[in-house]
Amino acid sequence: MKNQYEEKFSKNYRNIPQSFIREILNVASRGDMISFAGGLPNPEFFPNRELAQSAEAVLNGSGDRVLQYAGSQGLHPLREWIAQRYNRKYGLSIAPENIVITSGSQQTLDVVAKMFIEPGDGIVIEKPTYLGALQAMSGYLPRFLPVDLMNDGPDMDRIGHLCREHVVKFMYCIPNFQNPSGICYNSEKRQMITDLSSRYGLLLLEDDPYNEIRFEGDDLPPLYRYVPENVLWTGSFSKMVAPGLRMGWVVLPPGLVSPFIRAKQSTDLHSNNLSQYVLWHYLTHNNIDEHLECIRIAYKNQCRAMQEMIRMYLPGEVECTCPDEGMFIWLTLPEGLNAEELVYECIRKGVAFVPGRSFFTNGEGDLHIRMNFSNSLVESIEKGMKIMGTVMESVRREKVCFMNNS
Amino acid sequence: MKNQYEEKFSKNYRNIPQSFIREILNVASRGDMISFAGGLPNPEFFPNRELAQSAEAVLNGSGDRVLQYAGSQGLHPLREWIAQRYNRKYGLSIAPENIVITSGSQQTLDVVAKMFIEPGDGIVIEKPTYLGALQAMSGYLPRFLPVDLMNDGPDMDRIGHLCREHVVKFMYCIPNFQNPSGICYNSEKRQMITDLSSRYGLLLLEDDPYNEIRFEGDDLPPLYRYVPENVLWTGSFSKMVAPGLRMGWVVLPPGLVSPFIRAKQSTDLHSNNLSQYVLWHYLTHNNIDEHLECIRIAYKNQCRAMQEMIRMYLPGEVECTCPDEGMFIWLTLPEGLNAEELVYECIRKGVAFVPGRSFFTNGEGDLHIRMNFSNSLVESIEKGMKIMGTVMESVRREKVCFMNNS
Numbered sequence: 001m002k003n004q005y006e007e008k009f010s011k012n013y014r015n016i017p018q019s020f021i022r023e024i025l026n027v028a029s030r031g032d033m034i035s036f037a038g039g040l041p042n043p044e045f046f047p048n049r050e051l052a053q054s055a056e057a058v059l060n061g062s063g064d065r066v067l068q069y070a071g072s073q074g075l076h077p078l079r080e081w082i083a084q085r086y087n088r089k090y091g092l093s094i095a096p097e098n099i100v101i102t103s104g105s106q107q108t109l110d111v112v113a114k115m116f117i118e119p120g121d122g123i124v125i126e127k128p129t130y131l132g133a134l135q136a137m138s139g140y141l142p143r144f145l146p147v148d149l150m151n152d153g154p155d156m157d158r159i160g161h162l163c164r165e166h167v168v169k170f171m172y173c174i175p176n177f178q179n180p181s182g183i184c185y186n187s188e189k190r191q192m193i194t195d196l197s198s199r200y201g202l203l204l205l206e207d208d209p210y211n212e213i214r215f216e217g218d219d220l221p222p223l224y225r226y227v228p229e230n231v232l233w234t235g236s237f238s239k240m241v242a243p244g245l246r247m248g249w250v251v252l253p254p255g256l257v258s259p260f261i262r263a264k265q266s267t268d269l270h271s272n273n274l275s276q277y278v279l280w281h282y283l284t285h286n287n288i289d290e291h292l293e294c295i296r297i298a299y300k301n302q303c304r305a306m307q308e309m310i311r312m313y314l315p316g317e318v319e320c321t322c323p324d325e326g327m328f329i330w331l332t333l334p335e336g337l338n339a340e341e342l343v344y345e346c347i348r349k350g351v352a353f354v355p356g357r358s359f360f361t362n363g364e365g366d367l368h369i370r371m372n373f374s375n376s377l378v379e380s381i382e383k384g385m386k387i388m389g390t391v392m393e394s395v396r397r398e399k400v401c402f403m404n405n406s
Numbered sequence: 407m408k409n410q411y412e413e414k415f416s417k418n419y420r421n422i423p424q425s426f427i428r429e430i431l432n433v434a435s436r437g438d439m440i441s442f443a444g445g446l447p448n449p450e451f452f453p454n455r456e457l458a459q460s461a462e463a464v465l466n467g468s469g470d471r472v473l474q475y476a477g478s479q480g481l482h483p484l485r486e487w488i489a490q491r492y493n494r495k496y497g498l499s500i501a502p503e504n505i506v507i508t509s510g511s512q513q514t515l516d517v518v519a520k521m522f523i524e525p526g527d528g529i530v531i532e533k534p535t536y537l538g539a540l541q542a543m544s545g546y547l548p549r550f551l552p553v554d555l556m557n558d559g560p561d562m563d564r565i566g567h568l569c570r571e572h573v574v575k576f577m578y579c580i581p582n583f584q585n586p587s588g589i590c591y592n593s594e595k596r597q598m599i600t601d602l603s604s605r606y607g608l609l610l611l612e613d614d615p616y617n618e619i620r621f622e623g624d625d626l627p628p629l630y631r632y633v634p635e636n637v638l639w640t641g642s643f644s645k646m647v648a649p650g651l652r653m654g655w656v657v658l659p660p661g662l663v664s665p666f667i668r669a670k671q672s673t674d675l676h677s678n679n680l681s682q683y684v685l686w687h688y689l690t691h692n693n694i695d696e697h698l699e700c701i702r703i704a705y706k707n708q709c710r711a712m713q714e715m716i717r718m719y720l721p722g723e724v725e726c727t728c729p730d731e732g733m734f735i736w737l738t739l740p741e742g743l744n745a746e747e748l749v750y751e752c753i754r755k756g757v758a759f760v761p762g763r764s765f766f767t768n769g770e771g772d773l774h775i776r777m778n779f780s781n782s783l784v785e786s787i788e789k790g791m792k793i794m795g796t797v798m799e800s801v802r803r804e805k806v807c808f809m810n811n812s
Contacts (some may be wrong), residue, residue: 003661005665010522013665013669018668048472052466055461055680059455060454060455063452063457065449067449068650104675114416114545170414244472244678246674259411262422263422267542268674269652272650272652274651278461
């Protein structure tokens, strides 16, 4: 049915892709469904009680400030905490003045898109990439320039080629255990991409939501460390503490701080002040490292269990990534299986996941599935993988029968 | 100094006006400054203790849901509360399904602008109008079509003329005690503008942040009541409860709900879940009407005191509006006084206000001043008005001397 307001909508709005994930999530939230679909952190590790104490402390202690309008850049002591943590971890010298608090990473993507993208501007993206970023950027009518993601990071030759052949505004990249693929750039590729950034003046929007939940291996330096003048480095409290607080931040080169604030201010004046104070109080009155260690141990167990069950229950030709961080495993199906076909049958049998197509801009992705492991207990993972295995086998058998008969 | 990133910025970004108000607010937040500049509610009426209790209750009681990702439309029981309150007050039949919770009214303006505005599209605005709306909409490159605001509402002939002569996407209006002018549309003009809306299919973005703090006179029906299919009616908890929570909502015609959610989702996934739960708990466990009555009594006192002091201490030719609601009085200066000149001298003497120019799109406004009364005690109002009066008189004397000598 035609929407009566259709002709009034802007091209920008019309270009925003519908989220198939949101539709699956609605189904997946049915109580009896085993869901590998969402990108949800495990609520078992939400610090409910501690945050309640912090909320009580800041509201009773300084409610007049907590509840008033506030500056657009965000709470100074919270920015200080972020700067110090990064500086210690990576030997950097970020000042609180380089940081802006945002209403979650998604807002950073929207604001950066607003600041830079004019219709038709080239934006380099990984292929596949985070659906939320495609949604945020699409509203400003870019021309997406996808670059294949290999097991150790993106195809560097292709990035160089794109920089030479196109006017590129920035590259959007997720170097640490990407959503959806779970792939991590290795050291060489980090060096190479920042070399390209210097050579071509390529701005990098470095999305880093999983920074604090690496459960195996050594931390690699952020792209920001190599070329701070060319990197907008976004972080998030969603995986570290809790997503319902909608709190993130971005570390910016000095010349981009005021422009970012001006653009952000036009979208929501400033970020939620209660959440900023609550987080700051929580982070400075609790042992966040112990808290993170619990999350890491649990996620590692869940991830390794899922990998094992994939090998045990899915057809042998199904390939999967092996992340040391993040919340997702990425499956590649053999010819003859199609993720879009599988998802409906699996949902009927009680398991949900996200088919790959949502993470591509060109209709590709039917051979891929994104599996979330952070929000399922090991028993559910086993039960779900058995169902998925059975569905995959039966679809393949049917296809073989069909081909033999036709 | 040229910003090294300048050439990469989008036209959209470049078109967002700088907020002169923000600069003044920085000065005005100096401890010794009497400020009539901000649009701040009086923090004396923030329900700190009650919100602390609500935060504790929802985090300890259902932290797993409060802190998790959530749906983009917003918390259902909170939408129910809003619907019921409006339905009772105005005899409407709004369903929770018609409402979307936003990260404050400013986000509603940004999302609506994204949904509708293409470069060059006509947007009818009041003259003067709310600066935040100009900032939100400017990022999508509209052509503003200003309509003079008279004492009883906007110039209707002019709106009709604009609808006939231009492609108009919507009109942005603040019928209840506008920021900056404090002007309220009377009943006839409400009827007339909604007739125009029906005749020309003119969408109305009805901004209504002061709805609950009318301190005198009878409530007039919202434009939404006359033509619900053409009105996007935005509300806010900032003046009713507290702005630091950054919570607002919008009532939409059914055909615009999904499109709004799709556009909002691309900007921040969903609104802060903690604040949604805290507000809902607070509103359903406390007597909000008693709370609002306290605010109304205080604001009425402050408003009437400011009007009296204007008559007492400012030059007799200075005109002012006489609002029964809201937080602002609008001054019109006699020839020979200029708001931009006055503000620097007044700040030097310890009083801040916002010169009118920020609320116009065409450089007009030097004969106007916006005065906030909600955030100043009566003693401060008296002290501040005396200073402003002295500065105005001395500037006039200087000008007369200068003219006599030249």
